Amino acid sequence: MNFSERQAFIESSLARDGHVSVPALAKACEVAPETARRDLAKLEKMGLVRRVHGGAIPPVHNSDDTTGYTANISEVVGPAFREEAAYSDKAHLHVHEKSAIARAAMELIPPGPCSITIDSGTTTAALAAALRQSSPNKGATYVTNSMPVAEILSGGGLTGVNLVGGNLRPYTRAIVGESAARHFYSLRADIAFIAANGVTPSHGFSTPDPTEAAVKSAIARSAKKTVALVDSSKIGRDFLVTFAQLTTVDAIVTDAHAPSDFLDTCFQYNIKVVTA
The missing domain is CATH 1.10.10.10 (Winged helix-like DNA-binding domain superfamily/Winged helix DNA-binding domain)
Structure with missing residues (x-):
């Protein structure tokens, strides 16, 4: 070429x-x-x-694109989104919703021995806690870039827990960098679970940090089936970097407070929605 x-x-x-x-x-x-x-x-x-x-x-463009998304940097990184909360702070937010989402997400895991990739985030950490408690699939292989997820799973006695190598981002306790992204791009797991700071139909799934976005993008494409775990507080929020479009995922697990117009859009795209 x-x-x-x-x-x-x-x-x-x-x-x-x-x-x-x-x-x-x-x-x-x-x-x-x-x-x-x-x-x-x-x-x-x-x-x-x-x-x-x-x-x-x-x-990041300065005017509306053909999808109708206005990517003006002052709007994307406005007062509500300028700062990213630390992992320790986010872990205490919407705890009930995240636990409910985690329990519902477990129902989507294939029976029997399977491979599972898990993104960094407090909602995916809630999934890890639910898996640790119930151990529905002791023969599963887990691959993650999240130190909390790896610690929770391995601390519960689950075997087959793999933490990818790369650079540690202390703020979110996530492993990032080219080697981490490359590792996930090489995988074809049975199911992937991703988290996001925000999601909109026009901007897709987004996060403030480009290094995390690169790895999240790889995880979203690392499996035969991709499931997004997002509580309703994330819906309608845009952050700096899009790492996956709405149509990238096969299913979304959210809580009962998710806006009906967002759910309608998901149905139009044939995305399975599970409301916890």
């Missing part, structure tokens, strides 16, 4: 998946990783992509 063809491939990948990785780009375009990185650097200068660890994500 020449540069123009690679540019078209990158833009279509970003539109479809919300992220493109250097290894995937190099393989698909049959170029060296160094060439892929140079392409992304050039496109970033052109304002067409935003580079993150291990690849690129769509840029």
Whole structure:
């Protein structure tokens, strides 16, 4: 492929998946990783992509795009979303809803030995706690980038718990970086559970930090079936970086306070909705 063809491939990948990785780009375009990185650097200068660890994500635009999403940076990172709460603070928010979501999410796990990828987040940690308590599938293999999730699962005596390598982000106790993202992109688990700081039909699932977004994007595409765990406080909120579109997931587990218009949109996209 020449540069123009690679540019078209990158833009279509970003539109479809919300992220493109250097290894995937190099393989698909049959170029060296160094060439892929140079392409992304050039496109970033052109304002067409935003580079993150291990690849690129769509840029933040200053006007409405064709989906109707206004990505003005002052709006995306407005007063309500400017600061990300630390893991220790978020763990005490909406505890009842997160526990209910976790119990409902367990019903979606395939019976028998299976492989499960689990994203970082306090809601996915609630899922880990529910799994630890009930141990519905002792033969399962778990892969996560969350230190709390790994600690909860292994502390309950569950075997087959794998914590990916990479760089620790102390603020959220999540493992991030290119090696972590690459690890998840290489997997094809039976089911993946993701969490998000916010979700809207137009902006998809989003988070404030680009390094976490890159790994979350990989986890969302690491399994045959992807399930998003989001309590109703996350719905209708936009953060800086989109890591997956609404249609990326197969199912969403939320609580009884989820807005009806959001649920209607999910049904229109044939996304299974479980209300806990």
